[in-house]
Amino acid sequence: MTDHTGMVYVYGVVAAEGSGPPKAEGIEAAPVRLVGRPDLGALVSDLDADALSAPKAVRAHWRVLEEASANATVVPARFGMVLADDDAVRTELLEVNEPALAALLQELAGKVQLTVKGEYDEDAMLREVVRTTPAVAALNARISSVPADAAYYDRIRLGELVAEEVERRRLADTDQALRLLTPVAVEVSEQEVRTATAAFDLAFLVPRDGVEAFTKAVRALDEAVGDRIALSYVGPAPPYSFAEANLDQGSPAWA
Amino acid sequence: MAVATQPRGYIDRPRPSGLADVIEVILDKGIVIDAFVRVSLIGIEILTIDARIVIASVDTYLRFAEAVNRLDIVQNSDSEGLPDLVGSMTESGAKSKVKGLAEGAKDALGSGDDDDSDSDSDDSESKSRSRRRSSSSSGGSSRSRSRSRSSSS
Numbered sequence: 372m373t374d375h376t377g378m379v380y381v382y383g384v385v386a387a388e389g390s391g392p393p394k395a396e397g398i399e400a401a402p403v404r405l406v407g408r409p410d411l412g413a414l415v416s417d418l419d420a421d422a423l424s425a426p427k428a429v430r431a432h433w434r435v436l437e438e439a440s441a442n443a444t445v446v447p448a449r450f451g452m453v454l455a456d457d458d459a460v461r462t463e464l465l466e467v468n469e470p471a472l473a474a475l476l477q478e479l480a481g482k483v484q485l486t487v488k489g490e491y492d493e494d495a496m497l498r499e500v501v502r503t504t505p506a507v508a509a510l511n512a513r514i515s516s517v518p519a520d521a522a523y524y525d526r527i528r529l530g531e532l533v534a535e536e537v538e539r540r541r542l543a544d545t546d547q548a549l550r551l552l553t554p555v556a557v558e559v560s561e562q563e564v565r566t567a568t569a570a571f572d573l574a575f576l577v578p579r580d581g582v583e584a585f586t587k588a589v590r591a592l593d594e595a596v597g598d599r600i601a602l603s604y605v606g607p608a609p610p611y612s613f614a615e616a617n618l619d620q621g622s623p624a625w626a
Numbered sequence: 627m628a629v630a631t632q633p634r635g636y637i638d639r640p641r642p643s644g645l646a647d648v649i650e651v652i653l654d655k656g657i658v659i660d661a662f663v664r665v666s667l668i669g670i671e672i673l674t675i676d677a678r679i680v681i682a683s684v685d686t687y688l689r690f691a692e693a694v695n696r697l698d699i700v701q702n703s704d705s706e707g708l709p710d711l712v713g714s715m716t717e718s719g720a721k722s723k724v725k726g727l728a729e730g731a732k733d734a735l736g737s738g739d740d741d742d743s744d745s746d747s748d749d750s751e752s753k754s755r756s757r758r759r760s761s762s763s764s765g766g767s768s769r770s771r772s773r774s775r776s777s778s779s
Contacts, residue, residue: 384657433645433652449656464659475657485640486647497694511694526695530687533694562650567686574651582640590637603647606640611651618659 379406379460381452382414382435383445383609386476393438398423398431406460411472413460414439418453440609444480446472447614464618471616479614482557482576483607485585487592489544489570489600491537496568496599500536507532537567544600545571548592555581555588560612570600574612582607 380398385405392403397416405412414435432450439445454460465472501508510529514522541564548571553559556575564572577585589604596602 429649429652430645433648437643447652447656449654449658450652452658468659472657486643493693494697497690497697501694501697507694511691514691515695526691527684527687529694530684530690533690534687537690560655562654565650567689586637586639589640593637602637604637604640605643605647608643608648611648611655614656616657618657 376456378418378453378455379415379457380418381448381454381460381464382416382432383439383447383614384411384413384465384472384476385439385443385445386410386412386480393435395434395438396431397435398428403435406457407465411465411469411476413464414445415454415457415460436609436611440483444476444482445609446475446479447609447611468616468618471618475614475616479576479610481580482578482610482613483582484610484612485556485575485577485582485604485606486573486608487548487552487575487589488572488603488605489548489596490566490603491540491568491570491600492598493568496537496540497533500533504532504536507536534567541570544596545573547595548573551592551595552585552588555585558613562612570596576610576613577607579607 380401382397382403392405392414395403397403398418399416399420401416401418403414403416406415407413416435429450436445436447440447454464501511507529510525510532514525514529519526545561549559549561552573552575556577558576560574560576562572562574564570575585586604589602593602
């Protein structure tokens with residue numbers, strides 16, 4: 372394939388032998404190509420625009436990686452990696468970082484990412500907090516007896532107390548989830564929770580042939596948390612959360 | 627709510643992931659090389675900045691206070707052994723959730739995606755955007771504890 376001399380968008384790094392690039396359309400509907408050597412390549416597509424619509428681009432990024440990882444090991448790039456041209460991909464990304472990338476590819480080979488998130492039933496949780504925390508119950512009672520605007524700072528304080536209690540539960544529940552699930556995973560990555568009622572957000576690296584055993588453990592967790600926490604169990608996905616490496620950039624020829 | 631939760635019941639297998647499930651890690655994780663050409667991405671601010679919610683924030687505190695207060699209306703007849711009617715009354719009322727990354731991102735992505743059937747976001751008042759958490763890890767947008775347990779492949 373002839374070299375592209377304009378900017379290229381990079382989706383991820385693959386051990387290129389075997390199946391060709393994914394059929395999924397890349398960003399701006401550009402076809403996805405492989406750049407690099409047979410044993411270490413990058414999935415890229417040409418990028419001619421200088422402005423992109425992020426929502427569409429994110430979707431394309433995701434589709435390409437999903438498809439590519441269905442039958443090969445892929446080290447996902449973070450969304451938004453753009454290099455000057457094919458040559459930059461070969462040198463600045465692949466050559467300079469060959470040891471780190473090869474090690475990652477080996478580490479991730481045959482493994483998938485499974486994500487387990489927990490979400491509290493808010494009302495049930497808050498009722499429990501009120502019941503078990505006298506300070507919350509007392510402050511709540513006081514606030515209820517005065518007009519809303521009069522108790523502004525008390526309400527903030529009340530919410531703060533509640534938030535502390537929620538955080539305490541979050542930590543305990545996260546520990547429980549980790550206790551049950553890490554023994555059947557190779558690695559775990561804990562994401563910060565994103566909503567006030569989220570209990571935990573955990574990504575696990577699991578061998579493809581270990582998914583069943585992992586599912587069993589998720590089931591055990593589900594039984595343990597009961598109705599307090601609704602679980603979302605998602606995957607298998609490309610190992611996004613485990614594609615971490617300190618990559619150098621070499622000296623950019625285009626700078 | 628940020629994630630589409632599975633109906634309560636037997637967990638048989640993982641649910642195939644939709645974009646909404648992985649948007650956070652796509653923006654946050656994965657290999658990076660430092661200086662790359664900056665292409666202007668329209669809407670990326672929405673995806674990245676909206677991505678954070680402040681859990682330790684006044685917004686969140688006020689919302690918690692309000693939620694607790696709402697429980698209280700039916701509750702203060704008797705503080706222990708909540709009567710059954712509490713359950714049925716509050717069940718219907720209070721499903722608002724603080725809107726976080728996934729929501730913001732999903733809004734930005736349009737609603738075409740797979741599994742975001744939960745469009746009960748009647749709570750745009752609490753769309754906080756800035757980084758959360760003063761305690762524990764500073765700086766990073768996510769603390770990630772990675773433990774390698776075995777390295778066979």
